[in-house]
Amino acid sequence: MASLTLDKVRKAFGPVEVLKEINLSIDDGEFLVLVGPSGCGKSTLLNLIAGLETSTDGEIRIGDRVINDVHPKDRNIAMVFQSYALYPNMTVRKNITFGLEIRGVSNAERDKAVADVAKLLQIEPLLDRKPAQLSGGQRQRVAMGRALVRDPDIFLFDEPLSNLDAKLRVDMRTEIKKLHQRLGSTIVYVTHDQIEAMTLASRIAVMKGGILQQFDTPQNIYERPNNMFVAGFIGSPSMNFMDATLRDENGTLSVHIDREGSPISLPLFEAPESYRAYAGKKVVFGIRPEALTHKRSSSDSADSQYVNFDSKVEVIEPTGADTMTVIEIAGKEIVARVRPDRAPTPGESMTFSADMSQISLFDPDSELRI
């Protein structure tokens, strides 16, 4: 168990810079998820922590120990790979104890360690099988067993669930979370799946193009995304963006969306001071689908500030719990989340409510949060 600090870490392959000054720090027992689209550098970052690649610049510390030049095997780190990477020629038992064997742990201790881990992961009946005789979920467990048995300071997971089918993925996700709660270990977890990131993490690092976009708790990232990329990447369906103008109407700021025929004006009752500077300027108005619903009034929920507008419904996509309703505003497709019993039929016009307490405004040029 240990904390992990990345201090101005850079990585370049020749002239190509894949990681640009990454600063991250997590405490002992935290669950850090690195998330981003493919090629964002998240796996490279994990490999740097693991020691499978060396950083070009900067410092990586576990606890107070700088580990830049420490061999992977001496970092006291264990890793679960995307393909599980189980040694095909060894039984499950051998797979789990291989690392211990190399470290010269005695037979008796190894047997005990395997027994403990097998019990924890419920893989006792599989110990004498070969990896080829296991199902995907079982392989996943064995791979975790191999990491757990070493009792490392930090666990690294490299997209461990991406090879499982949807149902199993959800089950294993819960299991990993349970395991983390039980063991209280420090975990760094790489995924491109934002739902995995949200559900598992105690803190999320969103990356794109080798740059750390935002590093915060899941809820903060969801509610207060730093920029339009983070806003669009986290959350499903993703946040709606509309070009708008911020207007000052008798002291009250309002978001003005230029729509053919009937422009929409959405007043902001509790606008933060930072909005003032953008009065009269163009902004990007971002609102999540769940903040855009069928007609409601503020009395439905004390903290919310509902503003109503009308729009024609293009398409509806029922999901069971909610019906995603696609409307078109100023040439953009906008998704609203409507209760199934209030769902409209395509083609008809309906009144929607926007919860103005849950919106984000972005600078259209820098794409940063205002």
Place this chain on the structure above:
Amino acid sequence: MARSTQPSFGTGKLMRAALYAVLILFAVYYLLPLFVMLVNSVKTLDEIRGGNMMSLPEVFTIEPWLNAWSRAQIGVEPTGLSPYFINSIMMVVPAVAISTALGAMNGYVLTKWRFPGDKIIFGLMLFACFIPFQIVLIPMARVLGMIGIAGTTSGLVLVHVVYGLGFTTLFFRNYYAAFPDELIKAAKMDGAGFWRTFTRILLPSSGPIIVVTVIWQFTNIWNDFLFGASFADFDSMPMTVALNNLVSSSTGVKEYNVHFAGAVLAALPTLIVYVVSGRYFVRGLMAGAVKG
């Protein structure tokens, strides 16, 4: 089962009959030389001279085999082929073992411990597969002379190892290229070093490609004539050269039955290797092809 897989119409049966006819024809075509050799190797010389090559022996004798093995005149000594058989074994076994081991290590390094210029090195090694034997004869003779192992079995081993390295490296490199890198990384995280990763992770999974390489190297080195004739002295001469000396000796009576027996003896080890591990050979080739 059988019925369901066959078409129930007459044409299907006809096709099948035709297919078998063709297959049998080809089998006979390929087996005929072996038949002729075996049959004539157990006939007396008179019977061969007077009779039909294809007929079965009237008097069965193993005398030609014994002659070929231990009594026939090879060069000036009436030693039979046995000492040369031993020579060949002494040459083939270390040459196959060393070239396979080196090829495996080359494949391991070229795929899992990449270094700048590795592709060029591999390309150059591949080139070795295309160099005709004749071109290297004179330089090789110089080298063997310089390091003082000209005309010895060790010299032949060296020649065959050097020549085989291109092929064995190619085999292992392609096989290991399909071997997941994550396994190597996992071994690294587990604390296994260069050698331990090789011996504990890669080698145990290399069965099929080892069989392919061993068969390939064994048959090539065993059957080689040119290097044996060029670089061997009388006491290190391999089987193939001895067989040639036996068959093409221009003095005395041509003992065809002994020649046949000698030829079968010379072919026996490669035949055995194929029969024993032939199915692994095909499996290994397939595995490399599909997984690559």
